[in-house]
Structures are given as structure tokens and as C-alpha cells.
Amino acid sequence: MEFKDFFSILKKRISDGADVPYFFRDLIAMITDVSEEEWGTQKDPSTKLTKENTLRNYSKRGLSKKFAESIVYRLDRNLFVESINQRSVTVRELLADDFKAYDATATEANIGELLADCFIEIIRSSAGFVQQSVLEKQAQQKNALELKNKYGDYLVNEANHTCPFPGCGRELMISRAGKIASSYEVSLIDKKKAPEVNNLLALCPNCYATYSIDSSTKVTKQLIGVKKILVGHGQNVALLENLSLEKGIVDVLKKVKKLNQKDLSNASLDPKEITQKISPEDDFALYMTINSYVNAYYVRIREIMTNADKRGEIDYDEVQYQIHAMYKKLKKAKKSKVDIFNEIVQKIHKVSLMDEILCQIVVSYFVQSCEVFDAIA
Ligand SMILES: [Zn+2]
Structure with a gap:
């Protein structure tokens, strides 16, 4: 799905008539806590905000690479899902109807999750990250699970139970209903090298997923x-x-x-x-x-x-x-x-x-x- 289609569905259903730049800012605040000062966009010197035209362009032609890069590692799926789930049932039903053209399984109950995943995918591909095929994904999940069984406990301790990805700091163990559950994956650091303990880090699922499709050497x-x-x-x-x-x-x-x-x-x-x-x-x-x-x-x-x-x-x-x-x-x-x-x-x-x-x-x-x-x- 392209950003312009995603944007127009949400604009139609949840913007309450706000103009494009205003709603764009709202939409980004639903998926990330990266503030506007940190966006990789040119600012208007008089308002110190991103130029309104830039935001209008994004809504028509898609997000720029630089902008997507500035938020891609700080996306918060739950934040977005919650924000959609706070809307009325009627609004969610309308969103689900609009989204059925892209995913026939869309319902009022799952539309938050579907939109969040779709938005995250759009931002990742705008940042230049190539999505994996289903087979690649499965192979990688299998490897990650093996590494987690073998090295997980050690690496979580090494990172002091906190995602060590710069800018993240999410907890790697979370308590749910009185039980402690793991919330991390084991990632290769240098993807060209062997999965030895010195080349592995425990990352939160979000950083793990984004890094696994990031081929730039900067983050490595x-x-x-x-x-x-x-x-x-x-x-x-x-x-x-x-x-x-x-x-x-x-x-x-x-x-x-x-x-x-x-x-x-x-x-x-x-x-x-x-x-x-x-x-x-x-x-x-x-x-x-x-x-x-x-x-x-x-x-x-x-x-x-x-x-x-x-x-x-x-x-x-x-x-x-x-x-x-x-x-x-x-x-x-x-x-x-x-x-x-x-x-x-x-x-x-x-x-x-x-x-x-x-x-x-x-x-x-x-x-x-x-x-x-x-x-x-
Ligand atoms: Zn993280």
C-alpha cells in the first residue's frame, strides 16, 4: 500500500476535518515519540516547523527517505493500535470497510493492528529497507529462535534487561499478569559474520525487526x-x-x-x-x-x-x-x-x-x- 492511500483513508475517517499538515503531524505522533525537531525535514525559519508544503507533498507523493530514516527505529506499534482502538465502533467499522480492498480480513476488531502493521511497513520501505519474502522471514525466525534458546539468557543479562539499541531502552523482560515473559529477539550485529556470542545482541522485537531489514553499515x-x-x-x-x-x-x-x-x-x-x-x-x-x-x-x-x-x-x-x-x-x-x-x-x-x-x-x-x-x- 502506498502512503498516499493510507493517508487518505485515515484522513477521511479520523481527522475531524483538520487540514493536511495538521493531520500529518497527528498521524506521526500516533506511531512514534520522535519530536518534530528531530524529523529529517527542512524547517521553516519563521515557524521552526517543517514546511507545510513538504507535509502536503508527503501526503501526495510519499514520505522522503530522510524523514522515514529519522523515525524508523522509534516506531511504537502499540501506541498506534491503542489510538485506533480509542475511536468509536462506527469509525473503526468504516476504517475496516475502506481497508478491505487491501486486506479482506479487516474487521472493526483487528483494524488497529492491520493499520499499524501497514504503516510500519510503509515507513520501513520509505527508509529504503527491503521487506523480506515469506520464506526469508521464516528462515530468519527459525535462526533467531535457535540463537535465543542458546544465548538468550546470557545476552539479556549482558544488556541488563534493557534493549541496548541507541535511542530505545525498552525492557527485554516484561511482566504480564504476574508472570515474567521475554520480549526480545537475538540479533546478529554484523550480518555477514558468524552467529558467535560476540556478534550477537538481545534487542527488543521492534529494533530487531527493523534492524533485520536494514542493510546500511551505519547502524552496524x-x-x-x-x-x-x-x-x-x-x-x-x-x-x-x-x-x-x-x-x-x-x-x-x-x-x-x-x-x-x-x-x-x-x-x-x-x-x-x-x-x-x-x-x-x-x-x-x-x-x-x-x-x-x-x-x-x-x-x-x-x-x-x-x-x-x-x-x-x-x-x-x-x-x-x-x-x-x-x-x-x-x-x-x-x-x-x-x-x-x-x-x-x-x-x-x-x-x-x-x-x-x-x-x-x-x-x-x-x-x-x-x-x-x-x-x-
Ligand atoms: Zn529496542
């Missing part, structure tokens, strides 16, 4: 970064017990000054809550990792650093400046938060040759103390 790269953080955190928690934290941290910090950074700047000394710098919804894996390190080590590390500074083993101010300078440089290069975190850890790891865990802890400390990541506006 993001997911590789996410996995790196989750794996590192998992291994590190186990490893930590055998390490001498104090010596390790001091050794890491001693080496930080060897990093060659010239563009030093004033660092903020006012520690802010991590939630002010990393949004759990956008980067859950990163948030969880840093949060757990900070909870466990922040006070301890501050002590270690103060003492090492007093003994002249490290120069705390200098370390602080170095880290902040690294962050600023990476931020300027427009790297994602996940990439920034991983790269700083890598840099420190390379100069200190200390365990990556210690480097992660140190960088987490500096996230909390505000040298890495600015507060979200």
Missing part, C-alpha cells in the same frame, strides 16, 4: 560500539576482584600525562549527575556501565587521586586537563558518546598498558566529574 557500526561496552563491562566486573585497584589506578593516571594534547582548556569541577550527561534512553549500555563504576568507585578514586597527588606521584590538575582535552577533540570530530568513551579508554589503555577495566573506571570517574560529556541541555 553503532551496534559494534554498544557491544564493546557491554562485553567490557561484563568481563571487567569479574576481573576486578583480582586487581589491586589503587596501584592500577595510579599507574593509569601516571601515564595519562604522556598523552600529547595541546588544546587544553578549563575543565568544569562541578560534578553533575550522570543522567544530566548521558540519557539512559539514548545510550543505555554506556549509561549503565558508567553508572555502575561511578557508584562503586567514585569516592574511592577521588581518595586515591588526592593521595597520589599529595605524594607527587601524579599531577591531578594535569590529568584532568588531559582527559578533558581528549574529550573536546573527539567531540569536535562529532563522534557519538559511545565512540568517545571507547576511544578515550583505548588511548589510555595504549599508553598505560593497564587492563582496560581500569581505564574504563578512570574514564567513568571523569565522566562523573564532568571532564567527559557536557550536561544535556
Whole structure:
């Protein structure tokens, strides 16, 4: 079904006479919580809204790729179904009658679901994702089920029961009528590589379905970064017990000054809550990792650093400046938060040759103390 036909059915039945741009905005708000500022559309400078003509064009000629890409990973099927089911029985019957030309099984009772699936399919194909054939879908579901049986529990724990897809954060286990049920699928990260545990992530059904037909490498790269953080955190928690934290941290910090950074700047000394710098919804894996390190080590590390500074083993101010300078440089290069975190850890790891865990802890400390990541506006 094309978007223009979908749009015109819904416009006729549920718009209450609203004009095209107004109803378009309503319709999008029924399927996603992505706000209009985040849509990949050109804005009218006077109203700061998407140009009315653009929206009229979409309703006649279909959604642009850029626009579809900006919402495709944040579609909420239930939201749409609920919104249709709130309408009167008469309206739903009319919608079902209109939709029968596309699906003869349409009834007042199932029209919400049918329209939601149809809308999601339209948005996915507008984003350039190719729908799978029935056979492909079946083969993939079979594989996914095998992977879920084999690795599911492990991967759900690794992701701390939350969909690690950037921007998602849905729960992977949900309670229904007092019982806990799984709400996830196991996805390959790099689809060209083997289904080994290091190439797998537990994703919520929505992210899983969208990613399975997304052939762009951009998202794959993001997911590789996410996995790196989750794996590192998992291994590190186990490893930590055998390490001498104090010596390790001091050794890491001693080496930080060897990093060659010239563009030093004033660092903020006012520690802010991590939630002010990393949004759990956008980067859950990163948030969880840093949060757990900070909870466990922040006070301890501050002590270690103060003492090492007093003994002249490290120069705390200098370390602080170095880290902040690294962050600023990476931020300027427009790297994602996940990439920034991983790269700083890598840099420190390379100069200190200390365990990556210690480097992660140190960088987490500096996230909390505000040298890495600015507060979200
Ligand atoms: Zn998700």
C-alpha cells in the first residue's frame, strides 16, 4: 500500500476535518515519540516547523527517505493500535470497510493492528529497507529462535534487561499478569559474520525487526560500539576482584600525562549527575556501565587521586586537563558518546598498558566529574 492511500483513508475517517499538515503531524505522533525537531525535514525559519508544503507533498507523493530514516527505529506499534482502538465502533467499522480492498480480513476488531502493521511497513520501505519474502522471514525466525534458546539468557543479562539499541531502552523482560515473559529477539550485529556470542545482541522485537531489514553499515557500526561496552563491562566486573585497584589506578593516571594534547582548556569541577550527561534512553549500555563504576568507585578514586597527588606521584590538575582535552577533540570530530568513551579508554589503555577495566573506571570517574560529556541541555 502506498502512503498516499493510507493517508487518505485515515484522513477521511479520523481527522475531524483538520487540514493536511495538521493531520500529518497527528498521524506521526500516533506511531512514534520522535519530536518534530528531530524529523529529517527542512524547517521553516519563521515557524521552526517543517514546511507545510513538504507535509502536503508527503501526503501526495510519499514520505522522503530522510524523514522515514529519522523515525524508523522509534516506531511504537502499540501506541498506534491503542489510538485506533480509542475511536468509536462506527469509525473503526468504516476504517475496516475502506481497508478491505487491501486486506479482506479487516474487521472493526483487528483494524488497529492491520493499520499499524501497514504503516510500519510503509515507513520501513520509505527508509529504503527491503521487506523480506515469506520464506526469508521464516528462515530468519527459525535462526533467531535457535540463537535465543542458546544465548538468550546470557545476552539479556549482558544488556541488563534493557534493549541496548541507541535511542530505545525498552525492557527485554516484561511482566504480564504476574508472570515474567521475554520480549526480545537475538540479533546478529554484523550480518555477514558468524552467529558467535560476540556478534550477537538481545534487542527488543521492534529494533530487531527493523534492524533485520536494514542493510546500511551505519547502524552496524553503532551496534559494534554498544557491544564493546557491554562485553567490557561484563568481563571487567569479574576481573576486578583480582586487581589491586589503587596501584592500577595510579599507574593509569601516571601515564595519562604522556598523552600529547595541546588544546587544553578549563575543565568544569562541578560534578553533575550522570543522567544530566548521558540519557539512559539514548545510550543505555554506556549509561549503565558508567553508572555502575561511578557508584562503586567514585569516592574511592577521588581518595586515591588526592593521595597520589599529595605524594607527587601524579599531577591531578594535569590529568584532568588531559582527559578533558581528549574529550573536546573527539567531540569536535562529532563522534557519538559511545565512540568517545571507547576511544578515550583505548588511548589510555595504549599508553598505560593497564587492563582496560581500569581505564574504563578512570574514564567513568571523569565522566562523573564532568571532564567527559557536557550536561544535556
Ligand atoms: Zn529496542
